[in-house]
Amino acid sequence: MYCVNCGAKLENTEKICPLCGTRTYHPDITVDVNNAQYPEGRVPKIKHRSKTLNGAIIILFLIPVIISFLADFRLDGDIDWFGYVLGALIMGYTVFALPLWFEKPNPVIFLPCVFGEMAGYLLYVNCITGGDWFLSLALPVTLGVGLIAEAALTLLYYLKKGKLYIWGGVFIFAGGIVVLVEFLVSTTFGIAFRGWSLFPLVALILLGGLLIYLAISKSAREVMERKLFF
Amino acid sequence: MKMEKRQLRWAKLDNAAKIYPAARRKNWSNVFRQSATLAEDVDKDVLKVALSVCVKRFPTIAARLRRGAFWYYLQEVSSPPEIMEEYSYPLTFMNKKEIRKCAFRVIVYKNRIAVEFFHSLTDGAGALVFLKNLIAEYLERKHNISIPLECGIVDRGQKADDEEIEDCFLKVASAVSQPRRDTDAWHMSGEIESGGYLNLTCFKLPVGEVIAKAHEYDTTLTTFLSAVMMRSLLDLQNEQNPSKRKQKRIKLLIPVNLRKLYNTRTLRNFAMFTIPEIDPRLGEYTFEEIIKIIYHKMGAEVTQKHMGSIISANVRDERNPLLRIVPLPIKNIVMKAVFNAVGERKSCLSLSNLGAVELPEIMKKYITRFDFILGVQAAAPYNCGVVSYKDTLYVNFIRNIRNPDLERHFYRVLKEFGITATLESNRK
Numbered sequence: 001m002y003c004v005n006c007g008a009k010l011e012n013t014e015k016i017c018p019l020c021g022t023r024t025y026h027p028d029i030t031v032d033v034n035n036a037q038y039p040e041g042r043v044p045k046i047k048h049r050s051k052t053l054n055g056a057i058i059i060l061f062l063i064p065v066i067i068s069f070l071a072d073f074r075l076d077g078d079i080d081w082f083g084y085v086l087g088a089l090i091m092g093y094t095v096f097a098l099p100l101w102f103e104k105p106n107p108v109i110f111l112p113c114v115f116g117e118m119a120g121y122l123l124y125v126n127c128i129t130g131g132d133w134f135l136s137l138a139l140p141v142t143l144g145v146g147l148i149a150e151a152a153l154t155l156l157y158y159l160k161k162g163k164l165y166i167w168g169g170v171f172i173f174a175g176g177i178v179v180l181v182e183f184l185v186s187t188t189f190g191i192a193f194r195g196w197s198l199f200p201l202v203a204l205i206l207l208g209g210l211l212i213y214l215a216i217s218k219s220a221r222e223v224m225e226r227k228l229f230f
Numbered sequence: 231m232k233m234e235k236r237q238l239r240w241a242k243l244d245n246a247a248k249i250y251p252a253a254r255r256k257n258w259s260n261v262f263r264q265s266a267t268l269a270e271d272v273d274k275d276v277l278k279v280a281l282s283v284c285v286k287r288f289p290t291i292a293a294r295l296r297r298g299a300f301w302y303y304l305q306e307v308s309s310p311p312e313i314m315e316e317y318s319y320p321l322t323f324m325n326k327k328e329i330r331k332c333a334f335r336v337i338v339y340k341n342r343i344a345v346e347f348f349h350s351l352t353d354g355a356g357a358l359v360f361l362k363n364l365i366a367e368y369l370e371r372k373h374n375i376s377i378p379l380e381c382g383i384v385d386r387g388q389k390a391d392d393e394e395i396e397d398c399f400l401k402v403a404s405a406v407s408q409p410r411r412d413t414d415a416w417h418m419s420g421e422i423e424s425g426g427y428l429n430l431t432c433f434k435l436p437v438g439e440v441i442a443k444a445h446e447y448d449t450t451l452t453t454f455l456s457a458v459m460m461r462s463l464l465d466l467q468n469e470q471n472p473s474k475r476k477q478k479r480i481k482l483l484i485p486v487n488l489r490k491l492y493n494t495r496t497l498r499n500f501a502m503f504t505i506p507e508i509d510p511r512l513g514e515y516t517f518e519e520i521i522k523i524i525y526h527k528m529g530a531e532v533t534q535k536h537m538g539s540i541i542s543a544n545v546r547d548e549r550n551p552l553l554r555i556v557p558l559p560i561k562n563i564v565m566k567a568v569f570n571a572v573g574e575r576k577s578c579l580s581l582s583n584l585g586a587v588e589l590p591e592i593m594k595k596y597i598t599r600f601d602f603i604l605g606v607q608a609a610a611p612y613n614c615g616v617v618s619y620k621d622t623l624y625v626n627f628i629r630n631i632r633n634p635d636l637e638r639h640f641y642r643v644l645k646e647f648g649i650t651a652t653l654e655s656n657r658k
Contacts, residue, residue, distance in 0.1 A: 016655075018655035043317055
């Protein structure tokens with residue numbers, strides 16, 4: 001028979017035209033679905049990745065947690081350094097093991113979580129050691145680095161093009177962060193601002209500028225490719 | 231009485247087979263299917279017996295993949311696999327576990343016997359010998375007939391001979407090797423089917439008409455079909471990406487069976503490929519021009535000298551002592567990276583023509599049809615297998631995306647040549 005929509009010639013077993021998706025119809029021919037080349041509606045079960053391995057990894061992380069807790073508590077009946085170990089392990093788990101639980105982990109969502117944890121960890125260290133550098137130094141630096149990393153990752157992940165522009169921007173902003181670090185260190189700890197961060201700033205701006213120039217100029221890109229291929 | 235334990239044969243993977251275990255991923259492995267449709271429903275009990283005979287006769291095809299410290303290797307399966315039921319689509323995902331247990335499947339559906347092979351075992355031509363012999367054994371047992379040893383039918387009572395299990399790549403590599411640099415091809419895309427579903431569309435063509443048309447253009451059936459495919463790809467890209475300046479190269483991977491070229495009977499992988507290409511940015515191509523491009527590309531490359539030099543590049547890597555002592559897991563990472571970087575980006579899809587299936591006269595009345603179906607590529611959504619039997623040419627398109635855009639163009643281009651295909655599919 002023929003497809004009533006696109007006119008393709010079809011076997012009498014076809015329920016739907018394979019080319020245009022129109023339901024087949026013929027006044028005299030009954031569609032012989034039972035003699036189709038493949039049975040209908042019989043698909044293999046998709047096996048999702050076994051969660052056993054993920055469980056095993058949790059146990060692997062729990063072992064050092066328990067050992068360090070016991071060691072810390074038993075030594076002097078007090079808990080002091082265990083918090084550091086725990087914080088580091090939680091961060092390590094978030095980075096390396098947590099994405100395994102998801103079918104398609106999205107790094108754009110994971111990265112802010114990691115930076116959030118990092119800020120929390122630094123806050124904890126700050127409180128335990130009785131320092132007052134968290135609000136004036138650690139938080140703004142973590143926030144700054146986190147924002148740049150998140151912006152770059154989002155752009156790289158969702159845009160197919162413009163890698164050179166994005167990396168150029170990352171380098172230039174990274175230079176800004178270095179200056180910020182020196183400034184905050186000097187205000188937090190009362191050290192004079194000597195301006196050492198200006199050297200990496202200039203270098204990073206030059207590097208970033210070069211990448212953006214390469215992104216703009218096709219001929220420059222070709223020259224670089226010709227000279228640097230390996 | 232003490233049962234003598236049979237020593238299971240094992241074999242190193244041949245040169246081409248080495249890449250497939252490494253290239254495998256979470257939901258994809260390189261598998262292809264060949265099937266024969268009989269005139270009557272298949273008797274599974276008889277088939278089981280026939281299968282157990284063939285498993286012993288073809289130790290490198292009826293095999294499983296095992297891990298060594300430095301390389302994978304094939305080991306003969308100790309008992310034939312269970313005969314499986316057909317699913318709604320062919321070539322369901324063959325996972326790591328299954329490949330290690332038995333790297334091929336036998337699937338029966340009504341009157342059809344299908345065998346699906348992991349590509350490390352053999353290539354299309356080797357697989358066809360296995361399938362033919364399986365059916366010959368089945369028919370002999372079922373109908374009490376005697377089938378002459380011709381057209382690829384072998385004596386199933388004998389052991390496999392050395393020529394059949396030889397890795398011919400090592401033998402034919404030439405002293406000089408070719409660089410492997412190549413350009414990237416246009417990448418077809420579309421909405422991926424959920425749950426790994428594969429859409430199969432079979433074009434049934436009258437083989438006489440296609441050959442007559444090919445002869446009108448002074449060319450062969452494979453070249454003609456390849457040209458039709460390239461024309462369809464050009465039109466499809468024009469439709470999806472009208473800006474000529476931004477279009478990508480149309481490249482078609484055509485596997486080449488090397489057995490005729492080197493006169494051998496090996497049943498291991500022994501095929502290479504040639505990739506004719508068209509750059510649509512250079513302008514419109516007439517059908518004659520496309521045919522010329524394919525014809526001359528094949529003429530230049532399907533020669534002992536050229537193939538030898540390509541094979542030599544692959545064999546050289548395999549023989550490199552530094553690479554050989556790298557442990558298998560690290561080798562896998564490197565090979566997978568190489569495969570992702572070059573393997574499949576160099577063509578839009580493959581068009582594999584198995585040719586005309588020849589059978590002893592006595593078998594012909596029991597068999598009505600042959601099919602050859604490739605799995606989709608790892609990164610590209612299409613593939614196409616071609617085989618002819620009796621008066622029909624079966625062109626099987628497989629795809630893992632929803633819309634049959636390429637098939638639509640292929641049908642139209644054939645129609646423009648006055649060839650009407652009859653379609654069949656497994657559409658949901």
